[in-house]
Amino acid sequence: MTKLIEIKALEKSFGKTIALKNVSFEVNSGEIVGFIGPNGAGKSTTIRILLGLIRADAGTATIFGKDVWKESVDIHKRVAYVPGDVNLWPNLTGGQVIDLFLSMHGIKVDKQRKENLMKRFEFDPTKKCRAYSKGNRQKVALIAAFSADADLYIFDEPTSGLDPLQERVFQDCTREVLAKGASVLLSSHILSEVEQLCDKVAIIRQGEIVESGSLSDLRHLTRTQITFQTQEEIKGIEEQPYVHDLIREKEAIVFQLDADHLNEFLTFIQPYTVLKFESAPPKLEDLFMRHYETVKGGD
Amino acid sequence: MKSQAQTGHIFRFTLKKEWLKLLLWLTGCAFYVIMGVVAFVEVYGDPLERQSMAVAMQNPAMEALFGRAIGIDNYTIGAMYSHTMTILGFVLFAVMSILLVVRNTRSEEEDGILEMIQALPTGRLAHTTSAILLLLLTNGLLAIISTVLLIVLGDGSMGTEGAILTGIVYGMSGIVFGSVTLVTAQLSSNARGAMMMAFGVLGASYMLRIVGDSGIELLSWLSPLGLLYGSEPFVNNYWFPVWISIGLSLLLITIALWLKHQRDMGAGLLPDRAGKRHATALLKTPMGFVLKLVKTPLVVWAIAMLLLGVSYGSVIGDVEGLLEGNEVIEQIIAADPDLSMVDQFMAMILGVLAMAATIPSIQVLLRLRGEEKKNRLEKIIAGSHSRLVIFGSFIVVSVVVVVLFQLLQSFAFGGSAVFMDYDVLLREIIVAAMAYIPAILVMIGVASVLIGWLPKLTSLIWLYVGFAFVVLYFGGLFDMPDFINGLSPFYHVPEMPIEEWSWTVTTVLSLLSLVLMAVGYAGFRRRDID
Numbered sequence: 001m002t003k004l005i006e007i008k009a010l011e012k013s014f015g016k017t018i019a020l021k022n023v024s025f026e027v028n029s030g031e032i033v034g035f036i037g038p039n040g041a042g043k044s045t046t047i048r049i050l051l052g053l054i055r056a057d058a059g060t061a062t063i064f065g066k067d068v069w070k071e072s073v074d075i076h077k078r079v080a081y082v083p084g085d086v087n088l089w090p091n092l093t094g095g096q097v098i099d100l101f102l103s104m105h106g107i108k109v110d111k112q113r114k115e116n117l118m119k120r121f122e123f124d125p126t127k128k129c130r131a132y133s134k135g136n137r138q139k140v141a142l143i144a145a146f147s148a149d150a151d152l153y154i155f156d157e158p159t160s161g162l163d164p165l166q167e168r169v170f171q172d173c174t175r176e177v178l179a180k181g182a183s184v185l186l187s188s189h190i191l192s193e194v195e196q197l198c199d200k201v202a203i204i205r206q207g208e209i210v211e212s213g214s215l216s217d218l219r220h221l222t223r224t225q226i227t228f229q230t231q232e233e234i235k236g237i238e239e240q241p242y243v244h245d246l247i248r249e250k251e252a253i254v255f256q257l258d259a260d261h262l263n264e265f266l267t268f269i270q271p272y273t274v275l276k277f278e279s280a281p282p283k284l285e286d287l288f289m290r291h292y293e294t295v296k297g298g299d
Numbered sequence: 300m301k302s303q304a305q306t307g308h309i310f311r312f313t314l315k316k317e318w319l320k321l322l323l324w325l326t327g328c329a330f331y332v333i334m335g336v337v338a339f340v341e342v343y344g345d346p347l348e349r350q351s352m353a354v355a356m357q358n359p360a361m362e363a364l365f366g367r368a369i370g371i372d373n374y375t376i377g378a379m380y381s382h383t384m385t386i387l388g389f390v391l392f393a394v395m396s397i398l399l400v401v402r403n404t405r406s407e408e409e410d411g412i413l414e415m416i417q418a419l420p421t422g423r424l425a426h427t428t429s430a431i432l433l434l435l436l437t438n439g440l441l442a443i444i445s446t447v448l449l450i451v452l453g454d455g456s457m458g459t460e461g462a463i464l465t466g467i468v469y470g471m472s473g474i475v476f477g478s479v480t481l482v483t484a485q486l487s488s489n490a491r492g493a494m495m496m497a498f499g500v501l502g503a504s505y506m507l508r509i510v511g512d513s514g515i516e517l518l519s520w521l522s523p524l525g526l527l528y529g530s531e532p533f534v535n536n537y538w539f540p541v542w543i544s545i546g547l548s549l550l551l552i553t554i555a556l557w558l559k560h561q562r563d564m565g566a567g568l569l570p571d572r573a574g575k576r577h578a579t580a581l582l583k584t585p586m587g588f589v590l591k592l593v594k595t596p597l598v599v600w601a602i603a604m605l606l607l608g609v610s611y612g613s614v615i616g617d618v619e620g621l622l623e624g625n626e627v628i629e630q631i632i633a634a635d636p637d638l639s640m641v642d643q644f645m646a647m648i649l650g651v652l653a654m655a656a657t658i659p660s661i662q663v664l665l666r667l668r669g670e671e672k673k674n675r676l677e678k679i680i681a682g683s684h685s686r687l688v689i690f691g692s693f694i695v696v697s698v699v700v701v702v703l704f705q706l707l708q709s710f711a712f713g714g715s716a717v718f719m720d721y722d723v724l725l726r727e728i729i730v731a732a733m734a735y736i737p738a739i740l741v742m743i744g745v746a747s748v749l750i751g752w753l754p755k756l757t758s759l760i761w762l763y764v765g766f767a768f769v770v771l772y773f774g775g776l777f778d779m780p781d782f783i784n785g786l787s788p789f790y791h792v793p794e795m796p797i798e799e800w801s802w803t804v805t806t807v808l809s810l811l812s813l814v815l816m817a818v819g820y821a822g823f824r825r826r827d828i829d
Contacts, residue, residue, distance in 0.1 A: 014566070048414075048563075048564065051417070051418045052417070052423070053414060053417055053418070053563070053564035053565075054563035054564055054565075054566070055563060071301075072417075072423065073301045073304045073420050073421070073422055074301075074420070075420075076418060076419055076420035076421070077420040079418070081415070081418035083411065083414060083415065083418075085411060086411070086415070087410040087411040087412055088412065089316055089412065091316065092316065100312055101415070101419060103308070104305055104308055104309075104416070104419045104420070104421060105419055105420065106420055141415065154418075
């Protein structure tokens with residue numbers, strides 16, 4: 001596997017505000033990596049450095065092995081980008097802008113594919129951009145991106161203005177480019193989207209990558225929700241160090257279990273005759289919430 | 300050059316989206332040249348008439364308005380055109396170029412459009428370079444059009460060299476201030492700031508020139524306006540100002556490109572200040588909200604007007620001394636004892652100042668339309684405020700601005716005239732300035748009718764302001780027919796202190812303005828919000 005994106009110890013401040021403290025992660029070819037974190041954590045800053053729009057203070061960032069600042073033009077020939085907030089020239093039509101973007105991309109345009117994408121996104125290219133809603137402006141950027149045969153797609157909250165049906169279209173299109181061997185960096189707030197699409201995630205918080213790895217690896221780091229019921233009343237479970245947020249419902253007990261202490265927990269409850277036992281696999285949301293909560297705690 | 304990758308592509312596209320605007324601007328500029336040449340050729344065919352005009356022009360007050368008197372010994376039509384049309388033309392062309400550069404650089408960056416372009420395989424300087432090419436192309440066309448018009452329409456005194464030189468200095472005034480704007484677009488992180496800084500440089504150049512042309516000549520040469528004026532086409536045809544301004548532009552463009560290459564997307568070199576955490580009680584009222592929206596530009600305008608008033612006022616003080624030594628003028632004044640030259644200049648300058656005060660007050664009102672276009676007005680209207688309160692707040696603030704600015708200017712102008720020991724009553728000057736208020740209110744009324752009934756054509760008000768300015772500035776010079784002059788509300792205002800205060804005019808104009816505002820509101824109340 002070759003490394004498409006390689007970021008090492010990236011730092012960036014804007015005046016007194018430190019945006020990135022220490023950001024390192026990589027995206028291998030053929031992979032789709034979810035880039036998640038709370039607002040203001042540094043997602044867009046990292047992406048803008050990757051695109052050569054702003055310059056890092058320290059650290060290195062390369063795409064296709066090339067320096068993102070110095071060789072941005074060469075890199076961009078093989079990269080398609082969709083920002084979260086798309087603004088366009090008000091007096092041009094959506095169709096004109098798509099064609100303009102594609103012509104500047106220098107990649108051979110597949111007309112059929114473009115038309116096809118417009119149909120799938122239910123997009124009317126004949127209106128002036130000033131008449132488009134946020135979602136429709138985003139479609140302009142998405143259609144331009146997916147019409148281009150890029151090796152790397154960078155998405156910064158690409159579906160923030162789309163309805164759920166269009167979100168599905170986006171996911172399908174993303175799977176299609178992945179199937180063709182392209183790689184994707186997807187920054188998103190919609191965790192279900194990341195969970196469904198991504199092999200790996202990188203979680204950023206306050207300018208630092210706090211978790212990164214494959215989703216299945218990360219699940220070990222998190223907690224599983226356990227719902228269980230015993231015949232005899234169970235005592236002392238609250239005191240166990242691996243038990244969190246315990247709630248006693250009518251008959252059942254619900255709590256969060258540290259995933260790596262499953263065996264200890266099973267041994268602990270065995271004597272009480274277990275009547276019911278349910279375990280829900282950790283969601284990305286739980287993983288994410290743990291980091292959100294620490295942010296709140298830090299305030 | 301990788302940083303220039305696809306410049307041509309972006310430039311072609313820029314042309315596609317800009318051609319109509321540029322066509323309109325260039326038509327306006329061409330009209331300015333045509334108006335000047337035709338009027339002078341038609342009206343001032345008689346050399347004696349020109350010579351008496353030359354004498355009238357030769358005093359600090361007139362020089363402050365039009366520029367240092369040139370070619371006075373042989374005041375041909377060419378010399379007259381060069382003397383009176385050049386400075387104002389420079390300002391017009393500079394404004395065109397400043398708006399052009401901001402629109403094609405920082406505005407698109409602020410809107411996030413540049414981010415999308417630069418994420419494509421385009422060079423880091425391609426977008427800015429395309430704006431530079433557009434600036435050069437536009438001003439190149441301006442130079443060619445002006446030259447051709449001058450050669451075709453001019454009389455024998457307007458030779459080919461002078462015509463070419465005039466065209467080139469016109470173009471250079473656009474290029475110099477466009478280049479200044481290229482730099483300010485790198486310094487400020489937002490379009491409004493970049494524009495205000497560029498207009499600030501233009502305003503400073505203008506005032507430097509006023510002071511320079513009416514005494515300390517060195518200052519004029521330090522101002523790009525004064526420098527280019529110094530080429531004196533049709534009189535001396537000096538070419539060195541052209542070379543200096545080309546050098547200056549190249550320097551500024553190089554600095555701008557270097558800054559653009561170094562800096563981050565979206566960043567400016569000047570720091571942004573942190574804002575307030577909470578809205579104050581004032582901000583939460585509709586009136587306070589409007590005031591807050593327009594506060595910064597108004598403060599800048601207030602400073603500019605104060606300086607303009609003082610510049611003109613301090614110059615007018617010299618007139619008397621000069622008049623005493625000038626037999627010809629003494630004869631003219633003696634011939635008509637009711638007519639004081641100085642009073643005439645004062646009346647004219649008060650008119651110019653009133654026009655200047657019109658611009659910010661209309662800007663305040665147009666902000667209503669600006670908010671609407673950015674889809675912010677709907678949030679306010681969807682709130683608890685009625686449309687009358689919203690419309691009324693903008694009108695009231697704009698009217699208050701007129702009154703305050705007229706007071707401020709006339710005080711600055713009259714105050715500095717009194718300070719320079721000119722025999723004038725401050726009270727008289729302030730009253731004279733007050734006489735203009737109803738006329739300005741009519742302009743505001745016309746703007747509110749446009750906002751209410753023809754929102755898409757709101758910018759047409761600037762054409763009307765431009766027209767009123769031409770009538771006021773050149774009306775006497777061009778000898779325009781009364782019915783055309785009469786279309787401008789300013790034309791009806793008594794030119795105090797030469798003329799008497801007129802209650803009729805004040806009442807009629809005030810009533811007219813009220814009717815226009817009411818009509819504007821009637822339209823605004825019933826139309827759809829964009």
